[in-house]
Amino acid sequence: MLAVLVTALCLTGLAAPPASAQPSPPTDIALAWGNNDFGQLGDGTTTSSSMPINVHLPSGVQLTAIAAGSFHSLALTTDGHVLAWGNNGYGQLGDGATTNRSTPVEVLLPAGVQVTAISGGQYHSLALTSDGRVFAWGYNAYGQLGDGTTTNRSTPVEVHLPAGVQATAISGGGYHSLALTSDGRVLAWGNNSAGQLGDGTTTQRTTPVEVHLPAGTQATAIGAGAYHSLALTSDGRVLAWGNNFYGQLGDGTTTNRSTPVEVLLPAGVQVTAIASAWYYNLALTSDGRVLAWGENNFGQLGDGTTTDRLTPVAVHLPVGVQVTAISANAYHSLALTSDGRILAWGYNVSGQLGDGTTTDSSTPVQVHLPPFTRATAIAAGAYHSLALAVREASSTTLTASPTTVTPGQPVTLTAHVTCTAGTPTGGEVVFFDGTTQIGTATVNAEGNATLTTTSLGLGTHEITARFQGEGTCPPSVSEPVTVTVEEAPQTALTLDKRVVSEGPFKVGDRVEYAYTVTNTGNTELHNVTVTDDLVARVTCDATTIAPGQSTTCHGSHTITRSDVTPCKTAKERGGDKGHGKHQVMRCQVTNTAQATAIDPNGDEVTSDEATATITVKVEKKKEKEKEHCRKHHGHKKVYGNDRCDDGHHRRVAEQA
Structure with missing residues (x-):
């Protein structure tokens, strides 16, 4: 079927629109899906794919923009070079040959030329320096x-701008x-059979002529369809000119125009970007919605019907979706969302919608x-699609509280996940003790996942x-956190x-005591003191002692x-004279201490x-004599063994 379509296109002069190049952060990921008869998917084969596959870029190359012709593809590198692949029957790959390429080759730009933007036409390519x-x-x-000629070129030539x-x-x-x-003017050149050059004529031009914009109008963006053209003005209006058979000029008629007319946008709508397809157009509004008008035989307007529209209608985007870029070609449309997804709708015979099917869709589906x-x-492209993409990254950090515990004491583990695509809204975090899984928790709306465990053993x-x-947020692993479990x-x-x-x-004697204080526990002790009742x-010697250590104290x-x-009474030999016996008392003195x-x-x-x-x-x-002296004389002192201190001499009787 596609081969028949291609033949028909060549015979009728039907043309494919450009795909506008959007600025992109440098990336080494280019994706392609859909028809691959000419190698336009760039994966080294000619096998079509209904799902995005990787373009085989040269090693070390990074891209900043991508564009599609009808059956070929273009990419802009970070160093200002251009790569091309796919159909090359007319030299549209710019490598000096007319051989199809299933992987990217470099366009042979003149020495010293640095390219900043690219665009693909039906069978030709453009580069802005x-x-x-x-x-x-x-x-x-x-x-x-x-270039003033009608000669095909297999390497770039300079357009003759005024x-x-x-x-x-x-x-x-x-x-x-x-x-x-x-300065906000629009120049046009090439086929003008339907007035698509906008100069008031239908005369073909081999060098640029100025489009007749309304007086005082400044254009800020442009889009070329098969046989019609668009311009976005500085005040958010859209102008259109050329073929209008399907209402692609959006002025409510099907009348061709050789000078610009205003597209009848809904009241109050401000447009920020435009894209032209073969016979229809897309417009991106300032609030992230998409409008479409023109041919709709395959649902390429995305309004849930296959009815052509002479004025813009809203594409039925999913609720809450905001679009940041648009692109359209033969019969299918693409939209880039603010969160990095791609929506597609329209014709899907070769899988160009990228949803894994070949079923047409009159409302957006997700690639x-x-x-x-x-x-x-x-x-x-005509029957294929391209995208640049970046790898999402995530980062997981882990905290533990507390980090030193005893057996059975709870430890709270909190993982925080961040992603380049934004905070994840779900997903699981698995916690490991070395290689042993200890639990799982779900990431909440703040990007946190919390697990409390009491299962950690000593050590x-x-x-x-x-x-x-989860979603566009890839896996990541935190740095380890040390948790110590002590007795x-x-x-x-x-x-x-x-x-x-x-x-x-x-x-009357002075008695010295020594005290040994020992820490028999497993934790250090300080402010060691000893008290004694006497x-x-x-x-x-020391007031801080480690487990198993001792300190000596003195008093x-x-x-x-x-x-x-x-x-207790006991008899002992002794006395002043001879070897007589006298009685003594053996008394105990006990004192108590505590540390x-x-x-x-x-x-x-x-x-x-x-x-x-x-x-x-x-x-x-002596005790008896003291008692006698106290009792009979009121004196407290005894001199020797038999004198009271009042000078009276008496011998203390044994029975005293």
Whole structure:
């Protein structure tokens, strides 16, 4: 069927419109789908595809714009060169040959020429240079190359623009071409059988002539169809001229016009971009909607019908969709959305709608772009489509709170996902402890996925979050976060108390004590102190002790009579004379100590009490005499063994 159509096109002079080149960020991804009889998909084959496939670009090449002729394709590189592939029967690939190419070849531009924009016509190509010149190559039977001849060219020749004129935009139509000048005029050349050059005649031109725009009008964009032309004005209106058989001039009639007439846009609509197809047109409005008018036999106007329209109607875009670029060719249309998707509608005999089918659609369907790619530019050929795309990227960051825990203590893991296409609206994040999966969480509207786990065992854990990808947001993995699980803090103190001084002891002796404080827990303790019920002040060698470590503390006490209790009587040899026996009292002095410290949480840790007991000897005889003196004389002192301090001498009787 396509072969018959191509033959018919050649016989009737039916022409394909240009595909306007949209500026795009540099990319090494070019996609193509639809008919591939001439290699116009650029994948090295001539096999058609109803789904986008990768164009085989030269290694290291990056593109900024793409354009389609009827059966060939063009791409602009970041260094100002032009690549071409597909049909080359008239030299429209510009490589000096007329051999079809199924992968891109470089257009042989003149030395030093830097190209800034490209456009494809039916069988010819155009390039705009950085200094405002225009070059053309390919089919030239109607003078559409603008070099003053009708000779086909397999390498670029310069269009004969009027002296001093600089072009700012170009558009290749069926068999004619347009250029926009820096002062807002429009130039046209080539076939003029339906008045598509807009100069008030139907005379063919091999060099540019000026379109007769209304007085005071400045054009800001142009579009060349098969036998008609469009211009967008600085105030958002659209002008049209040439063939009007299907109402493609949008003025409510089917009358051809050799000078521009105004398209009857809906009231209040401002147009920001235009695209011309063979016999219909598209317009992009300032609020992201798309209008269409003209031929509609395959639903290419996208209004849900196959009825031709003499004035613009709205394309039935999905709810909420905003369009940023449009392109149209023979019988199908493309729209680029603000979120990098591509919509297509119209004729689909070769899969040019890119939805995996060959079924026509009178309303937009979504092109099946490769996963995690975002389109940045579009171009419609006669039966194929092109796009530039960039790889989406995502980034996942992970936080853990807390990062040091005890067994069974909850740890909250929070992954945050960001994407170049915007915040993801779903998708799963899988959390891993090393290579072991520990849980899954869904990304919320803020791009966060949260998991709380109590399953981490003792030791150090390297936790990662792996976003699984969603929509146009590809997978990504976070940097690891370390979580340490430690034994639960256990605090314990022991206190050992011992007497350092050597006995025997008596009242009035100074006794030295040593205290050993040991940290028997698993966490450091500080502010170590020891208190003793008899020792006024205890000092420690260290006040901070690590687990398993000890510190020594020191204190002393002078024995007083009130300390000695209880007592036991015992006979001992001795006395002032001879070897008589006298009785002594063996009394005990016991003091109690306790250690305290502060743990890392600020809580007090206390040891068990520790005691030390010493024996203090007190002679019973002396005690009896003291009692006698106190009782009978009111004196407290005894001198020697038998004198009270009032000077009276008496011997203390044994029974006293």
